[in-house]
Structures are given as structure tokens and as C-alpha cells.
Amino acid sequence: MSSDKTKHYPVMLNQILSIISPQHGGIFIDCTFGGGGYSRAILKYPNTKVYAIDRDKYTQHYANHLVKKFPKRFTFFQDKFSNLSKIIKSNLSPRAIIFDLGLSSFQLSDFQRGFSFKSKGSLNMQMGINKYSAYDVVNTLDKRNLAKIIKILGEEKDGQIIANKIVKYRSDKPVKSSEEFASIINDAKKNFNNYKKNPATKTFQAIRIFVNQELSELILGLTAATKILSDGGLLIVVSFHSLEDKIVKNFFSLYSNSDKNPSRYLPLNENKSDLFRLFLKKPLTPNKKELLENNSSRSAKLRYAIRNNSEFYYPKEFQKKFENYLTIEETRL
Numbered sequence: 228m229s230s231d232k233t234k235h236y237p238v239m240l241n242q243i244l245s246i247i248s249p250q251h252g253g254i255f256i257d258c259t260f261g262g263g264g265y266s267r268a269i270l271k272y273p274n275t276k277v278y279a280i281d282r283d284k285y286t287q288h289y290a291n292h293l294v295k296k297f298p299k300r301f302t303f304f305q306d307k308f309s310n311l312s313k314i315i316k317s318n319l320s321p322r323a324i325i326f327d328l329g330l331s332s333f334q335l336s337d338f339q340r341g342f343s344f345k346s347k348g349s350l351n352m353q354m355g356i357n358k359y360s361a362y363d364v365v366n367t368l369d370k371r372n373l374a375k376i377i378k379i380l381g382e383e384k385d386g387q388i389i390a391n392k393i394v395k396y397r398s399d400k401p402v403k404s405s406e407e408f409a410s411i412i413n414d415a416k417k418n419f420n421n422y423k424k425n426p427a428t429k430t431f432q433a434i435r436i437f438v439n440q441e442l443s444e445l446i447l448g449l450t451a452a453t454k455i456l457s458d459g460g461l462l463i464v465v466s467f468h469s470l471e472d473k474i475v476k477n478f479f480s481l482y483s484n485s486d487k488n489p490s491r492y493l494p495l496n497e498n499k500s501d502l503f504r505l506f507l508k509k510p511l512t513p514n515k516k517e518l519l520e521n522n523s524s525r526s527a528k529l530r531y532a533i534r535n536n537s538e539f540y541y542p543k544e545f546q547k548k549f550e551n552y553l554t555i556e557e558t559r560l
């Protein structure tokens with residue numbers, strides 16, 4: 228979901244509705260409730276039930292409206308979607324499980340939460356249910372790990388230069404606001420011109436991902452969703468940056484019919500059968516009309532797959548492939 232001037236735009240909603248066909252009824256799991264755009268649209272169809280999750284306690288307010296309106300058809304959990312298989316009963320057979328990753332427009336536009344470059348509020352960046360804030364990370368993490376996080380989770384080649392600047396700055400006084408943090412990064416990158424985006428974009432992405440352990444959440448969330456889905460159930464993911472999309476793409480390709488033996492010359496380290504049927508290898512993207520109405524949807528990519536009747540097994544090969552991200556996000560302060 229994104230907003231231009233506080234208007235609420237659930238990203239790629241029409242495409243999602245045409246994939247899940249809520250007119251036929253059924254149970255749907257909205258793993259990233261946000262402002263409730265998807266849940267609300269599904270609940271408009273009479274024979275549907277929605278279980279929604281969001282880690283952000285501020286989304287409870289929007290959820291309460293839906294609980295009041297649809298007490299028998301809507302249930303909300305303030306939790307992380309990595310806990311999906313603990314929250315949802317295994318015999319529910321949902322028609323679809325949907326992830327719309329990243330930040331909501333409400334989170335981004337609330338300057339107190341520190342997600343924006345312009346935020347004079349504290350350097351926080353917590354989505355909810357976190358171990359530490361961006362303030363803790365930026366002001367206490369050692370230089371080597373700071374550079375590593377910025378390089379890998381931000382795909383920022385100047386990670387070392389930026390980490391050096393941060394450590395020099397904080398030896399004098401702590402970095403307090405997100406605006407102050409952005410200006411330190413801009414200073415570190417001042418000799419490199421020609422930016423299409425704010426030069427602090429990648430570093431902000433890295434710190435935000437680390438604070439919220441977003442890639443581990445995605446890896447564990449996809450695994451849990453696969454466990455819950457039964458034959459014919461849809462797994463749908465809307466992602467917003469290349470690291471997220473890489474994880475989703477690899478997951479579907481490793482465990483679906485389209486890519487039986489990806490590395491022909493290497494022995495497979497798990498005796499795997501397919502878990503999904505996959506029809507599209509390429510992601511869907513917002514149409515022209517949506518791009519015109521909501522420019523912030525421009526980087527959205529939607530991928531989906533259909534669960535087959537194979538028994539669930541733990542996707543070891545997938546976890547191994549992205550072990551690096553899981554390990555980085557476990558770095559202690």
C-alpha cells in the first residue's frame with residue numbers, strides 16, 4: 228500500500244482480486260494488513276472469511292473497524308508473519324495467503340517513526356515487535372558489521388565509506404534523528420554525483436531491513452505459508468526491492484514444476500518433490516492506470532504460485548541459499 232497525499236492505494240489490488248476470485252468465497256490470509264486495503268476488498272464478497280496479521284500495533288485501529296463490521300468473518304492478530312503456522316490452524320485450507328511487503332504509507336508518513344529522510348523525529352524505524360531500533364544500530368554497532376549490513380542489505384557499494392563517516396560522527400555525539408542520519412550519508416557520498424534517488428536511499432533500506440529482520444521474516448513467512456496451504460491454495464507475494472524479489476523468485480523456482488533440477492551438475496542436497504505449480508516465471512507489475520494514480524507502486528512486483536498436493540517438507544535448500552541474510556540479521560549489537 229502506498230499513498231500520495233494520504234489517499235489509500237492498496238498496490239495491485241485488481242490483479243490480486245482476479246487471481247484469488249473472492250466471489251467464489253473461501254478463507255483468505257492477509258499477512259500484511261497495513262491499512263486493510265486487501266482485507267476490506269475481500270470482505271466485500273459475502274462468503275469470504277479473512278484472517279489478517281500485522282506486526283505494527285497502530286494497524287489495530289483499522290482492524291477494529293473491520294472486526295466491528297464483520298465480527299464473524301474477520302479476525303486480526305498483531306504478530307509477525309514468521310509466526311504464521313503458530314497463529315493459523317493447520318486444517319484451515321485457505322484459498323490464498325497474501326504478502327504485500329515493506330512499509331505502509333501510514334508508517335512512511337509518520338515522521339515520529341523515523342522511516343523518512345525528512346524525519347526530525349527519533350531514528351527509530353521499528354515496524355513493531357522489535358529487539359532494537361535504528362538508533363541502537365547506528366550508534367552502537369561496530370564499524371565492520373555496520374559496513375557489512377549497509378553493503379549487503381542495502382546493496383550499497385560505498386558501505387565502508389559510509390560506515391567510516393557514521394563512526395567518526397558518533398564519536399562526538401549520537402546520531403539522533405533520521406534527517407541527521409541522512410545528512411551524514413549524503414556527506415559520505417558527496418563526491419559521487421548523478422543520483423536519481425536520494426543518496427541515502429540504500430543505507431536507509433539496509434538499516435530498516437536489519438532493524439525489522441525483514442529478509443528472515445520473508446524466508447520464514449514463505450516457509451510457514453507453504454506448510455499451511457493445501458492443494459490448490461495460492462501463495463501471492465508483492466515485493467518492492469530486488470532482495471525481496473530474489474528470495475521469492477528463488478523459492479518458487481526451487482519448489483515448483485518449472486525448474487525441476489536447477490543445478491544440473493550439482494547433486495541436490497535434499498530429495499525434493501515439487502510443492503507448487505507455477506504458471507508465470509515473470510512477475511506481474513502495476514498497469515499504466517495504477518502507475519499514473521500511485522507513483523509509489525512503480526517498483527512493485529507480484530509473483531504467485533499454486534500449492535500442489537505434495538506433503539510439506541522443510542525447504543532446506545532454500546534456507547541454505549539465503550543463509551547469509553539469516554546470519555547477518557542475527558548480528559548482535
Ligand SMILES: C[S@@+](CC[C@H](N)C(=O)[O-])C[C@H]1O[C@@H](n2cnc3c(N)ncnc32)[C@H](O)[C@@H]1O
Pocket residue numbers: 228236237238258259260261262263264265266280281282283286306307308309327328329330331332354444445
Ligand atoms: C505495504 S503494507 C500493506 C498494505 C496493505 N496491503 C493494505 O492494502 O493496506 C505492509 C504492512 O506489513 C506489515 N509487515 C511488514 N513486515 C511484517 C511482518 N514480518 N509481520 C507482520 N507484518 C508485517 C507492516 O507493518 C505494514 O503495515
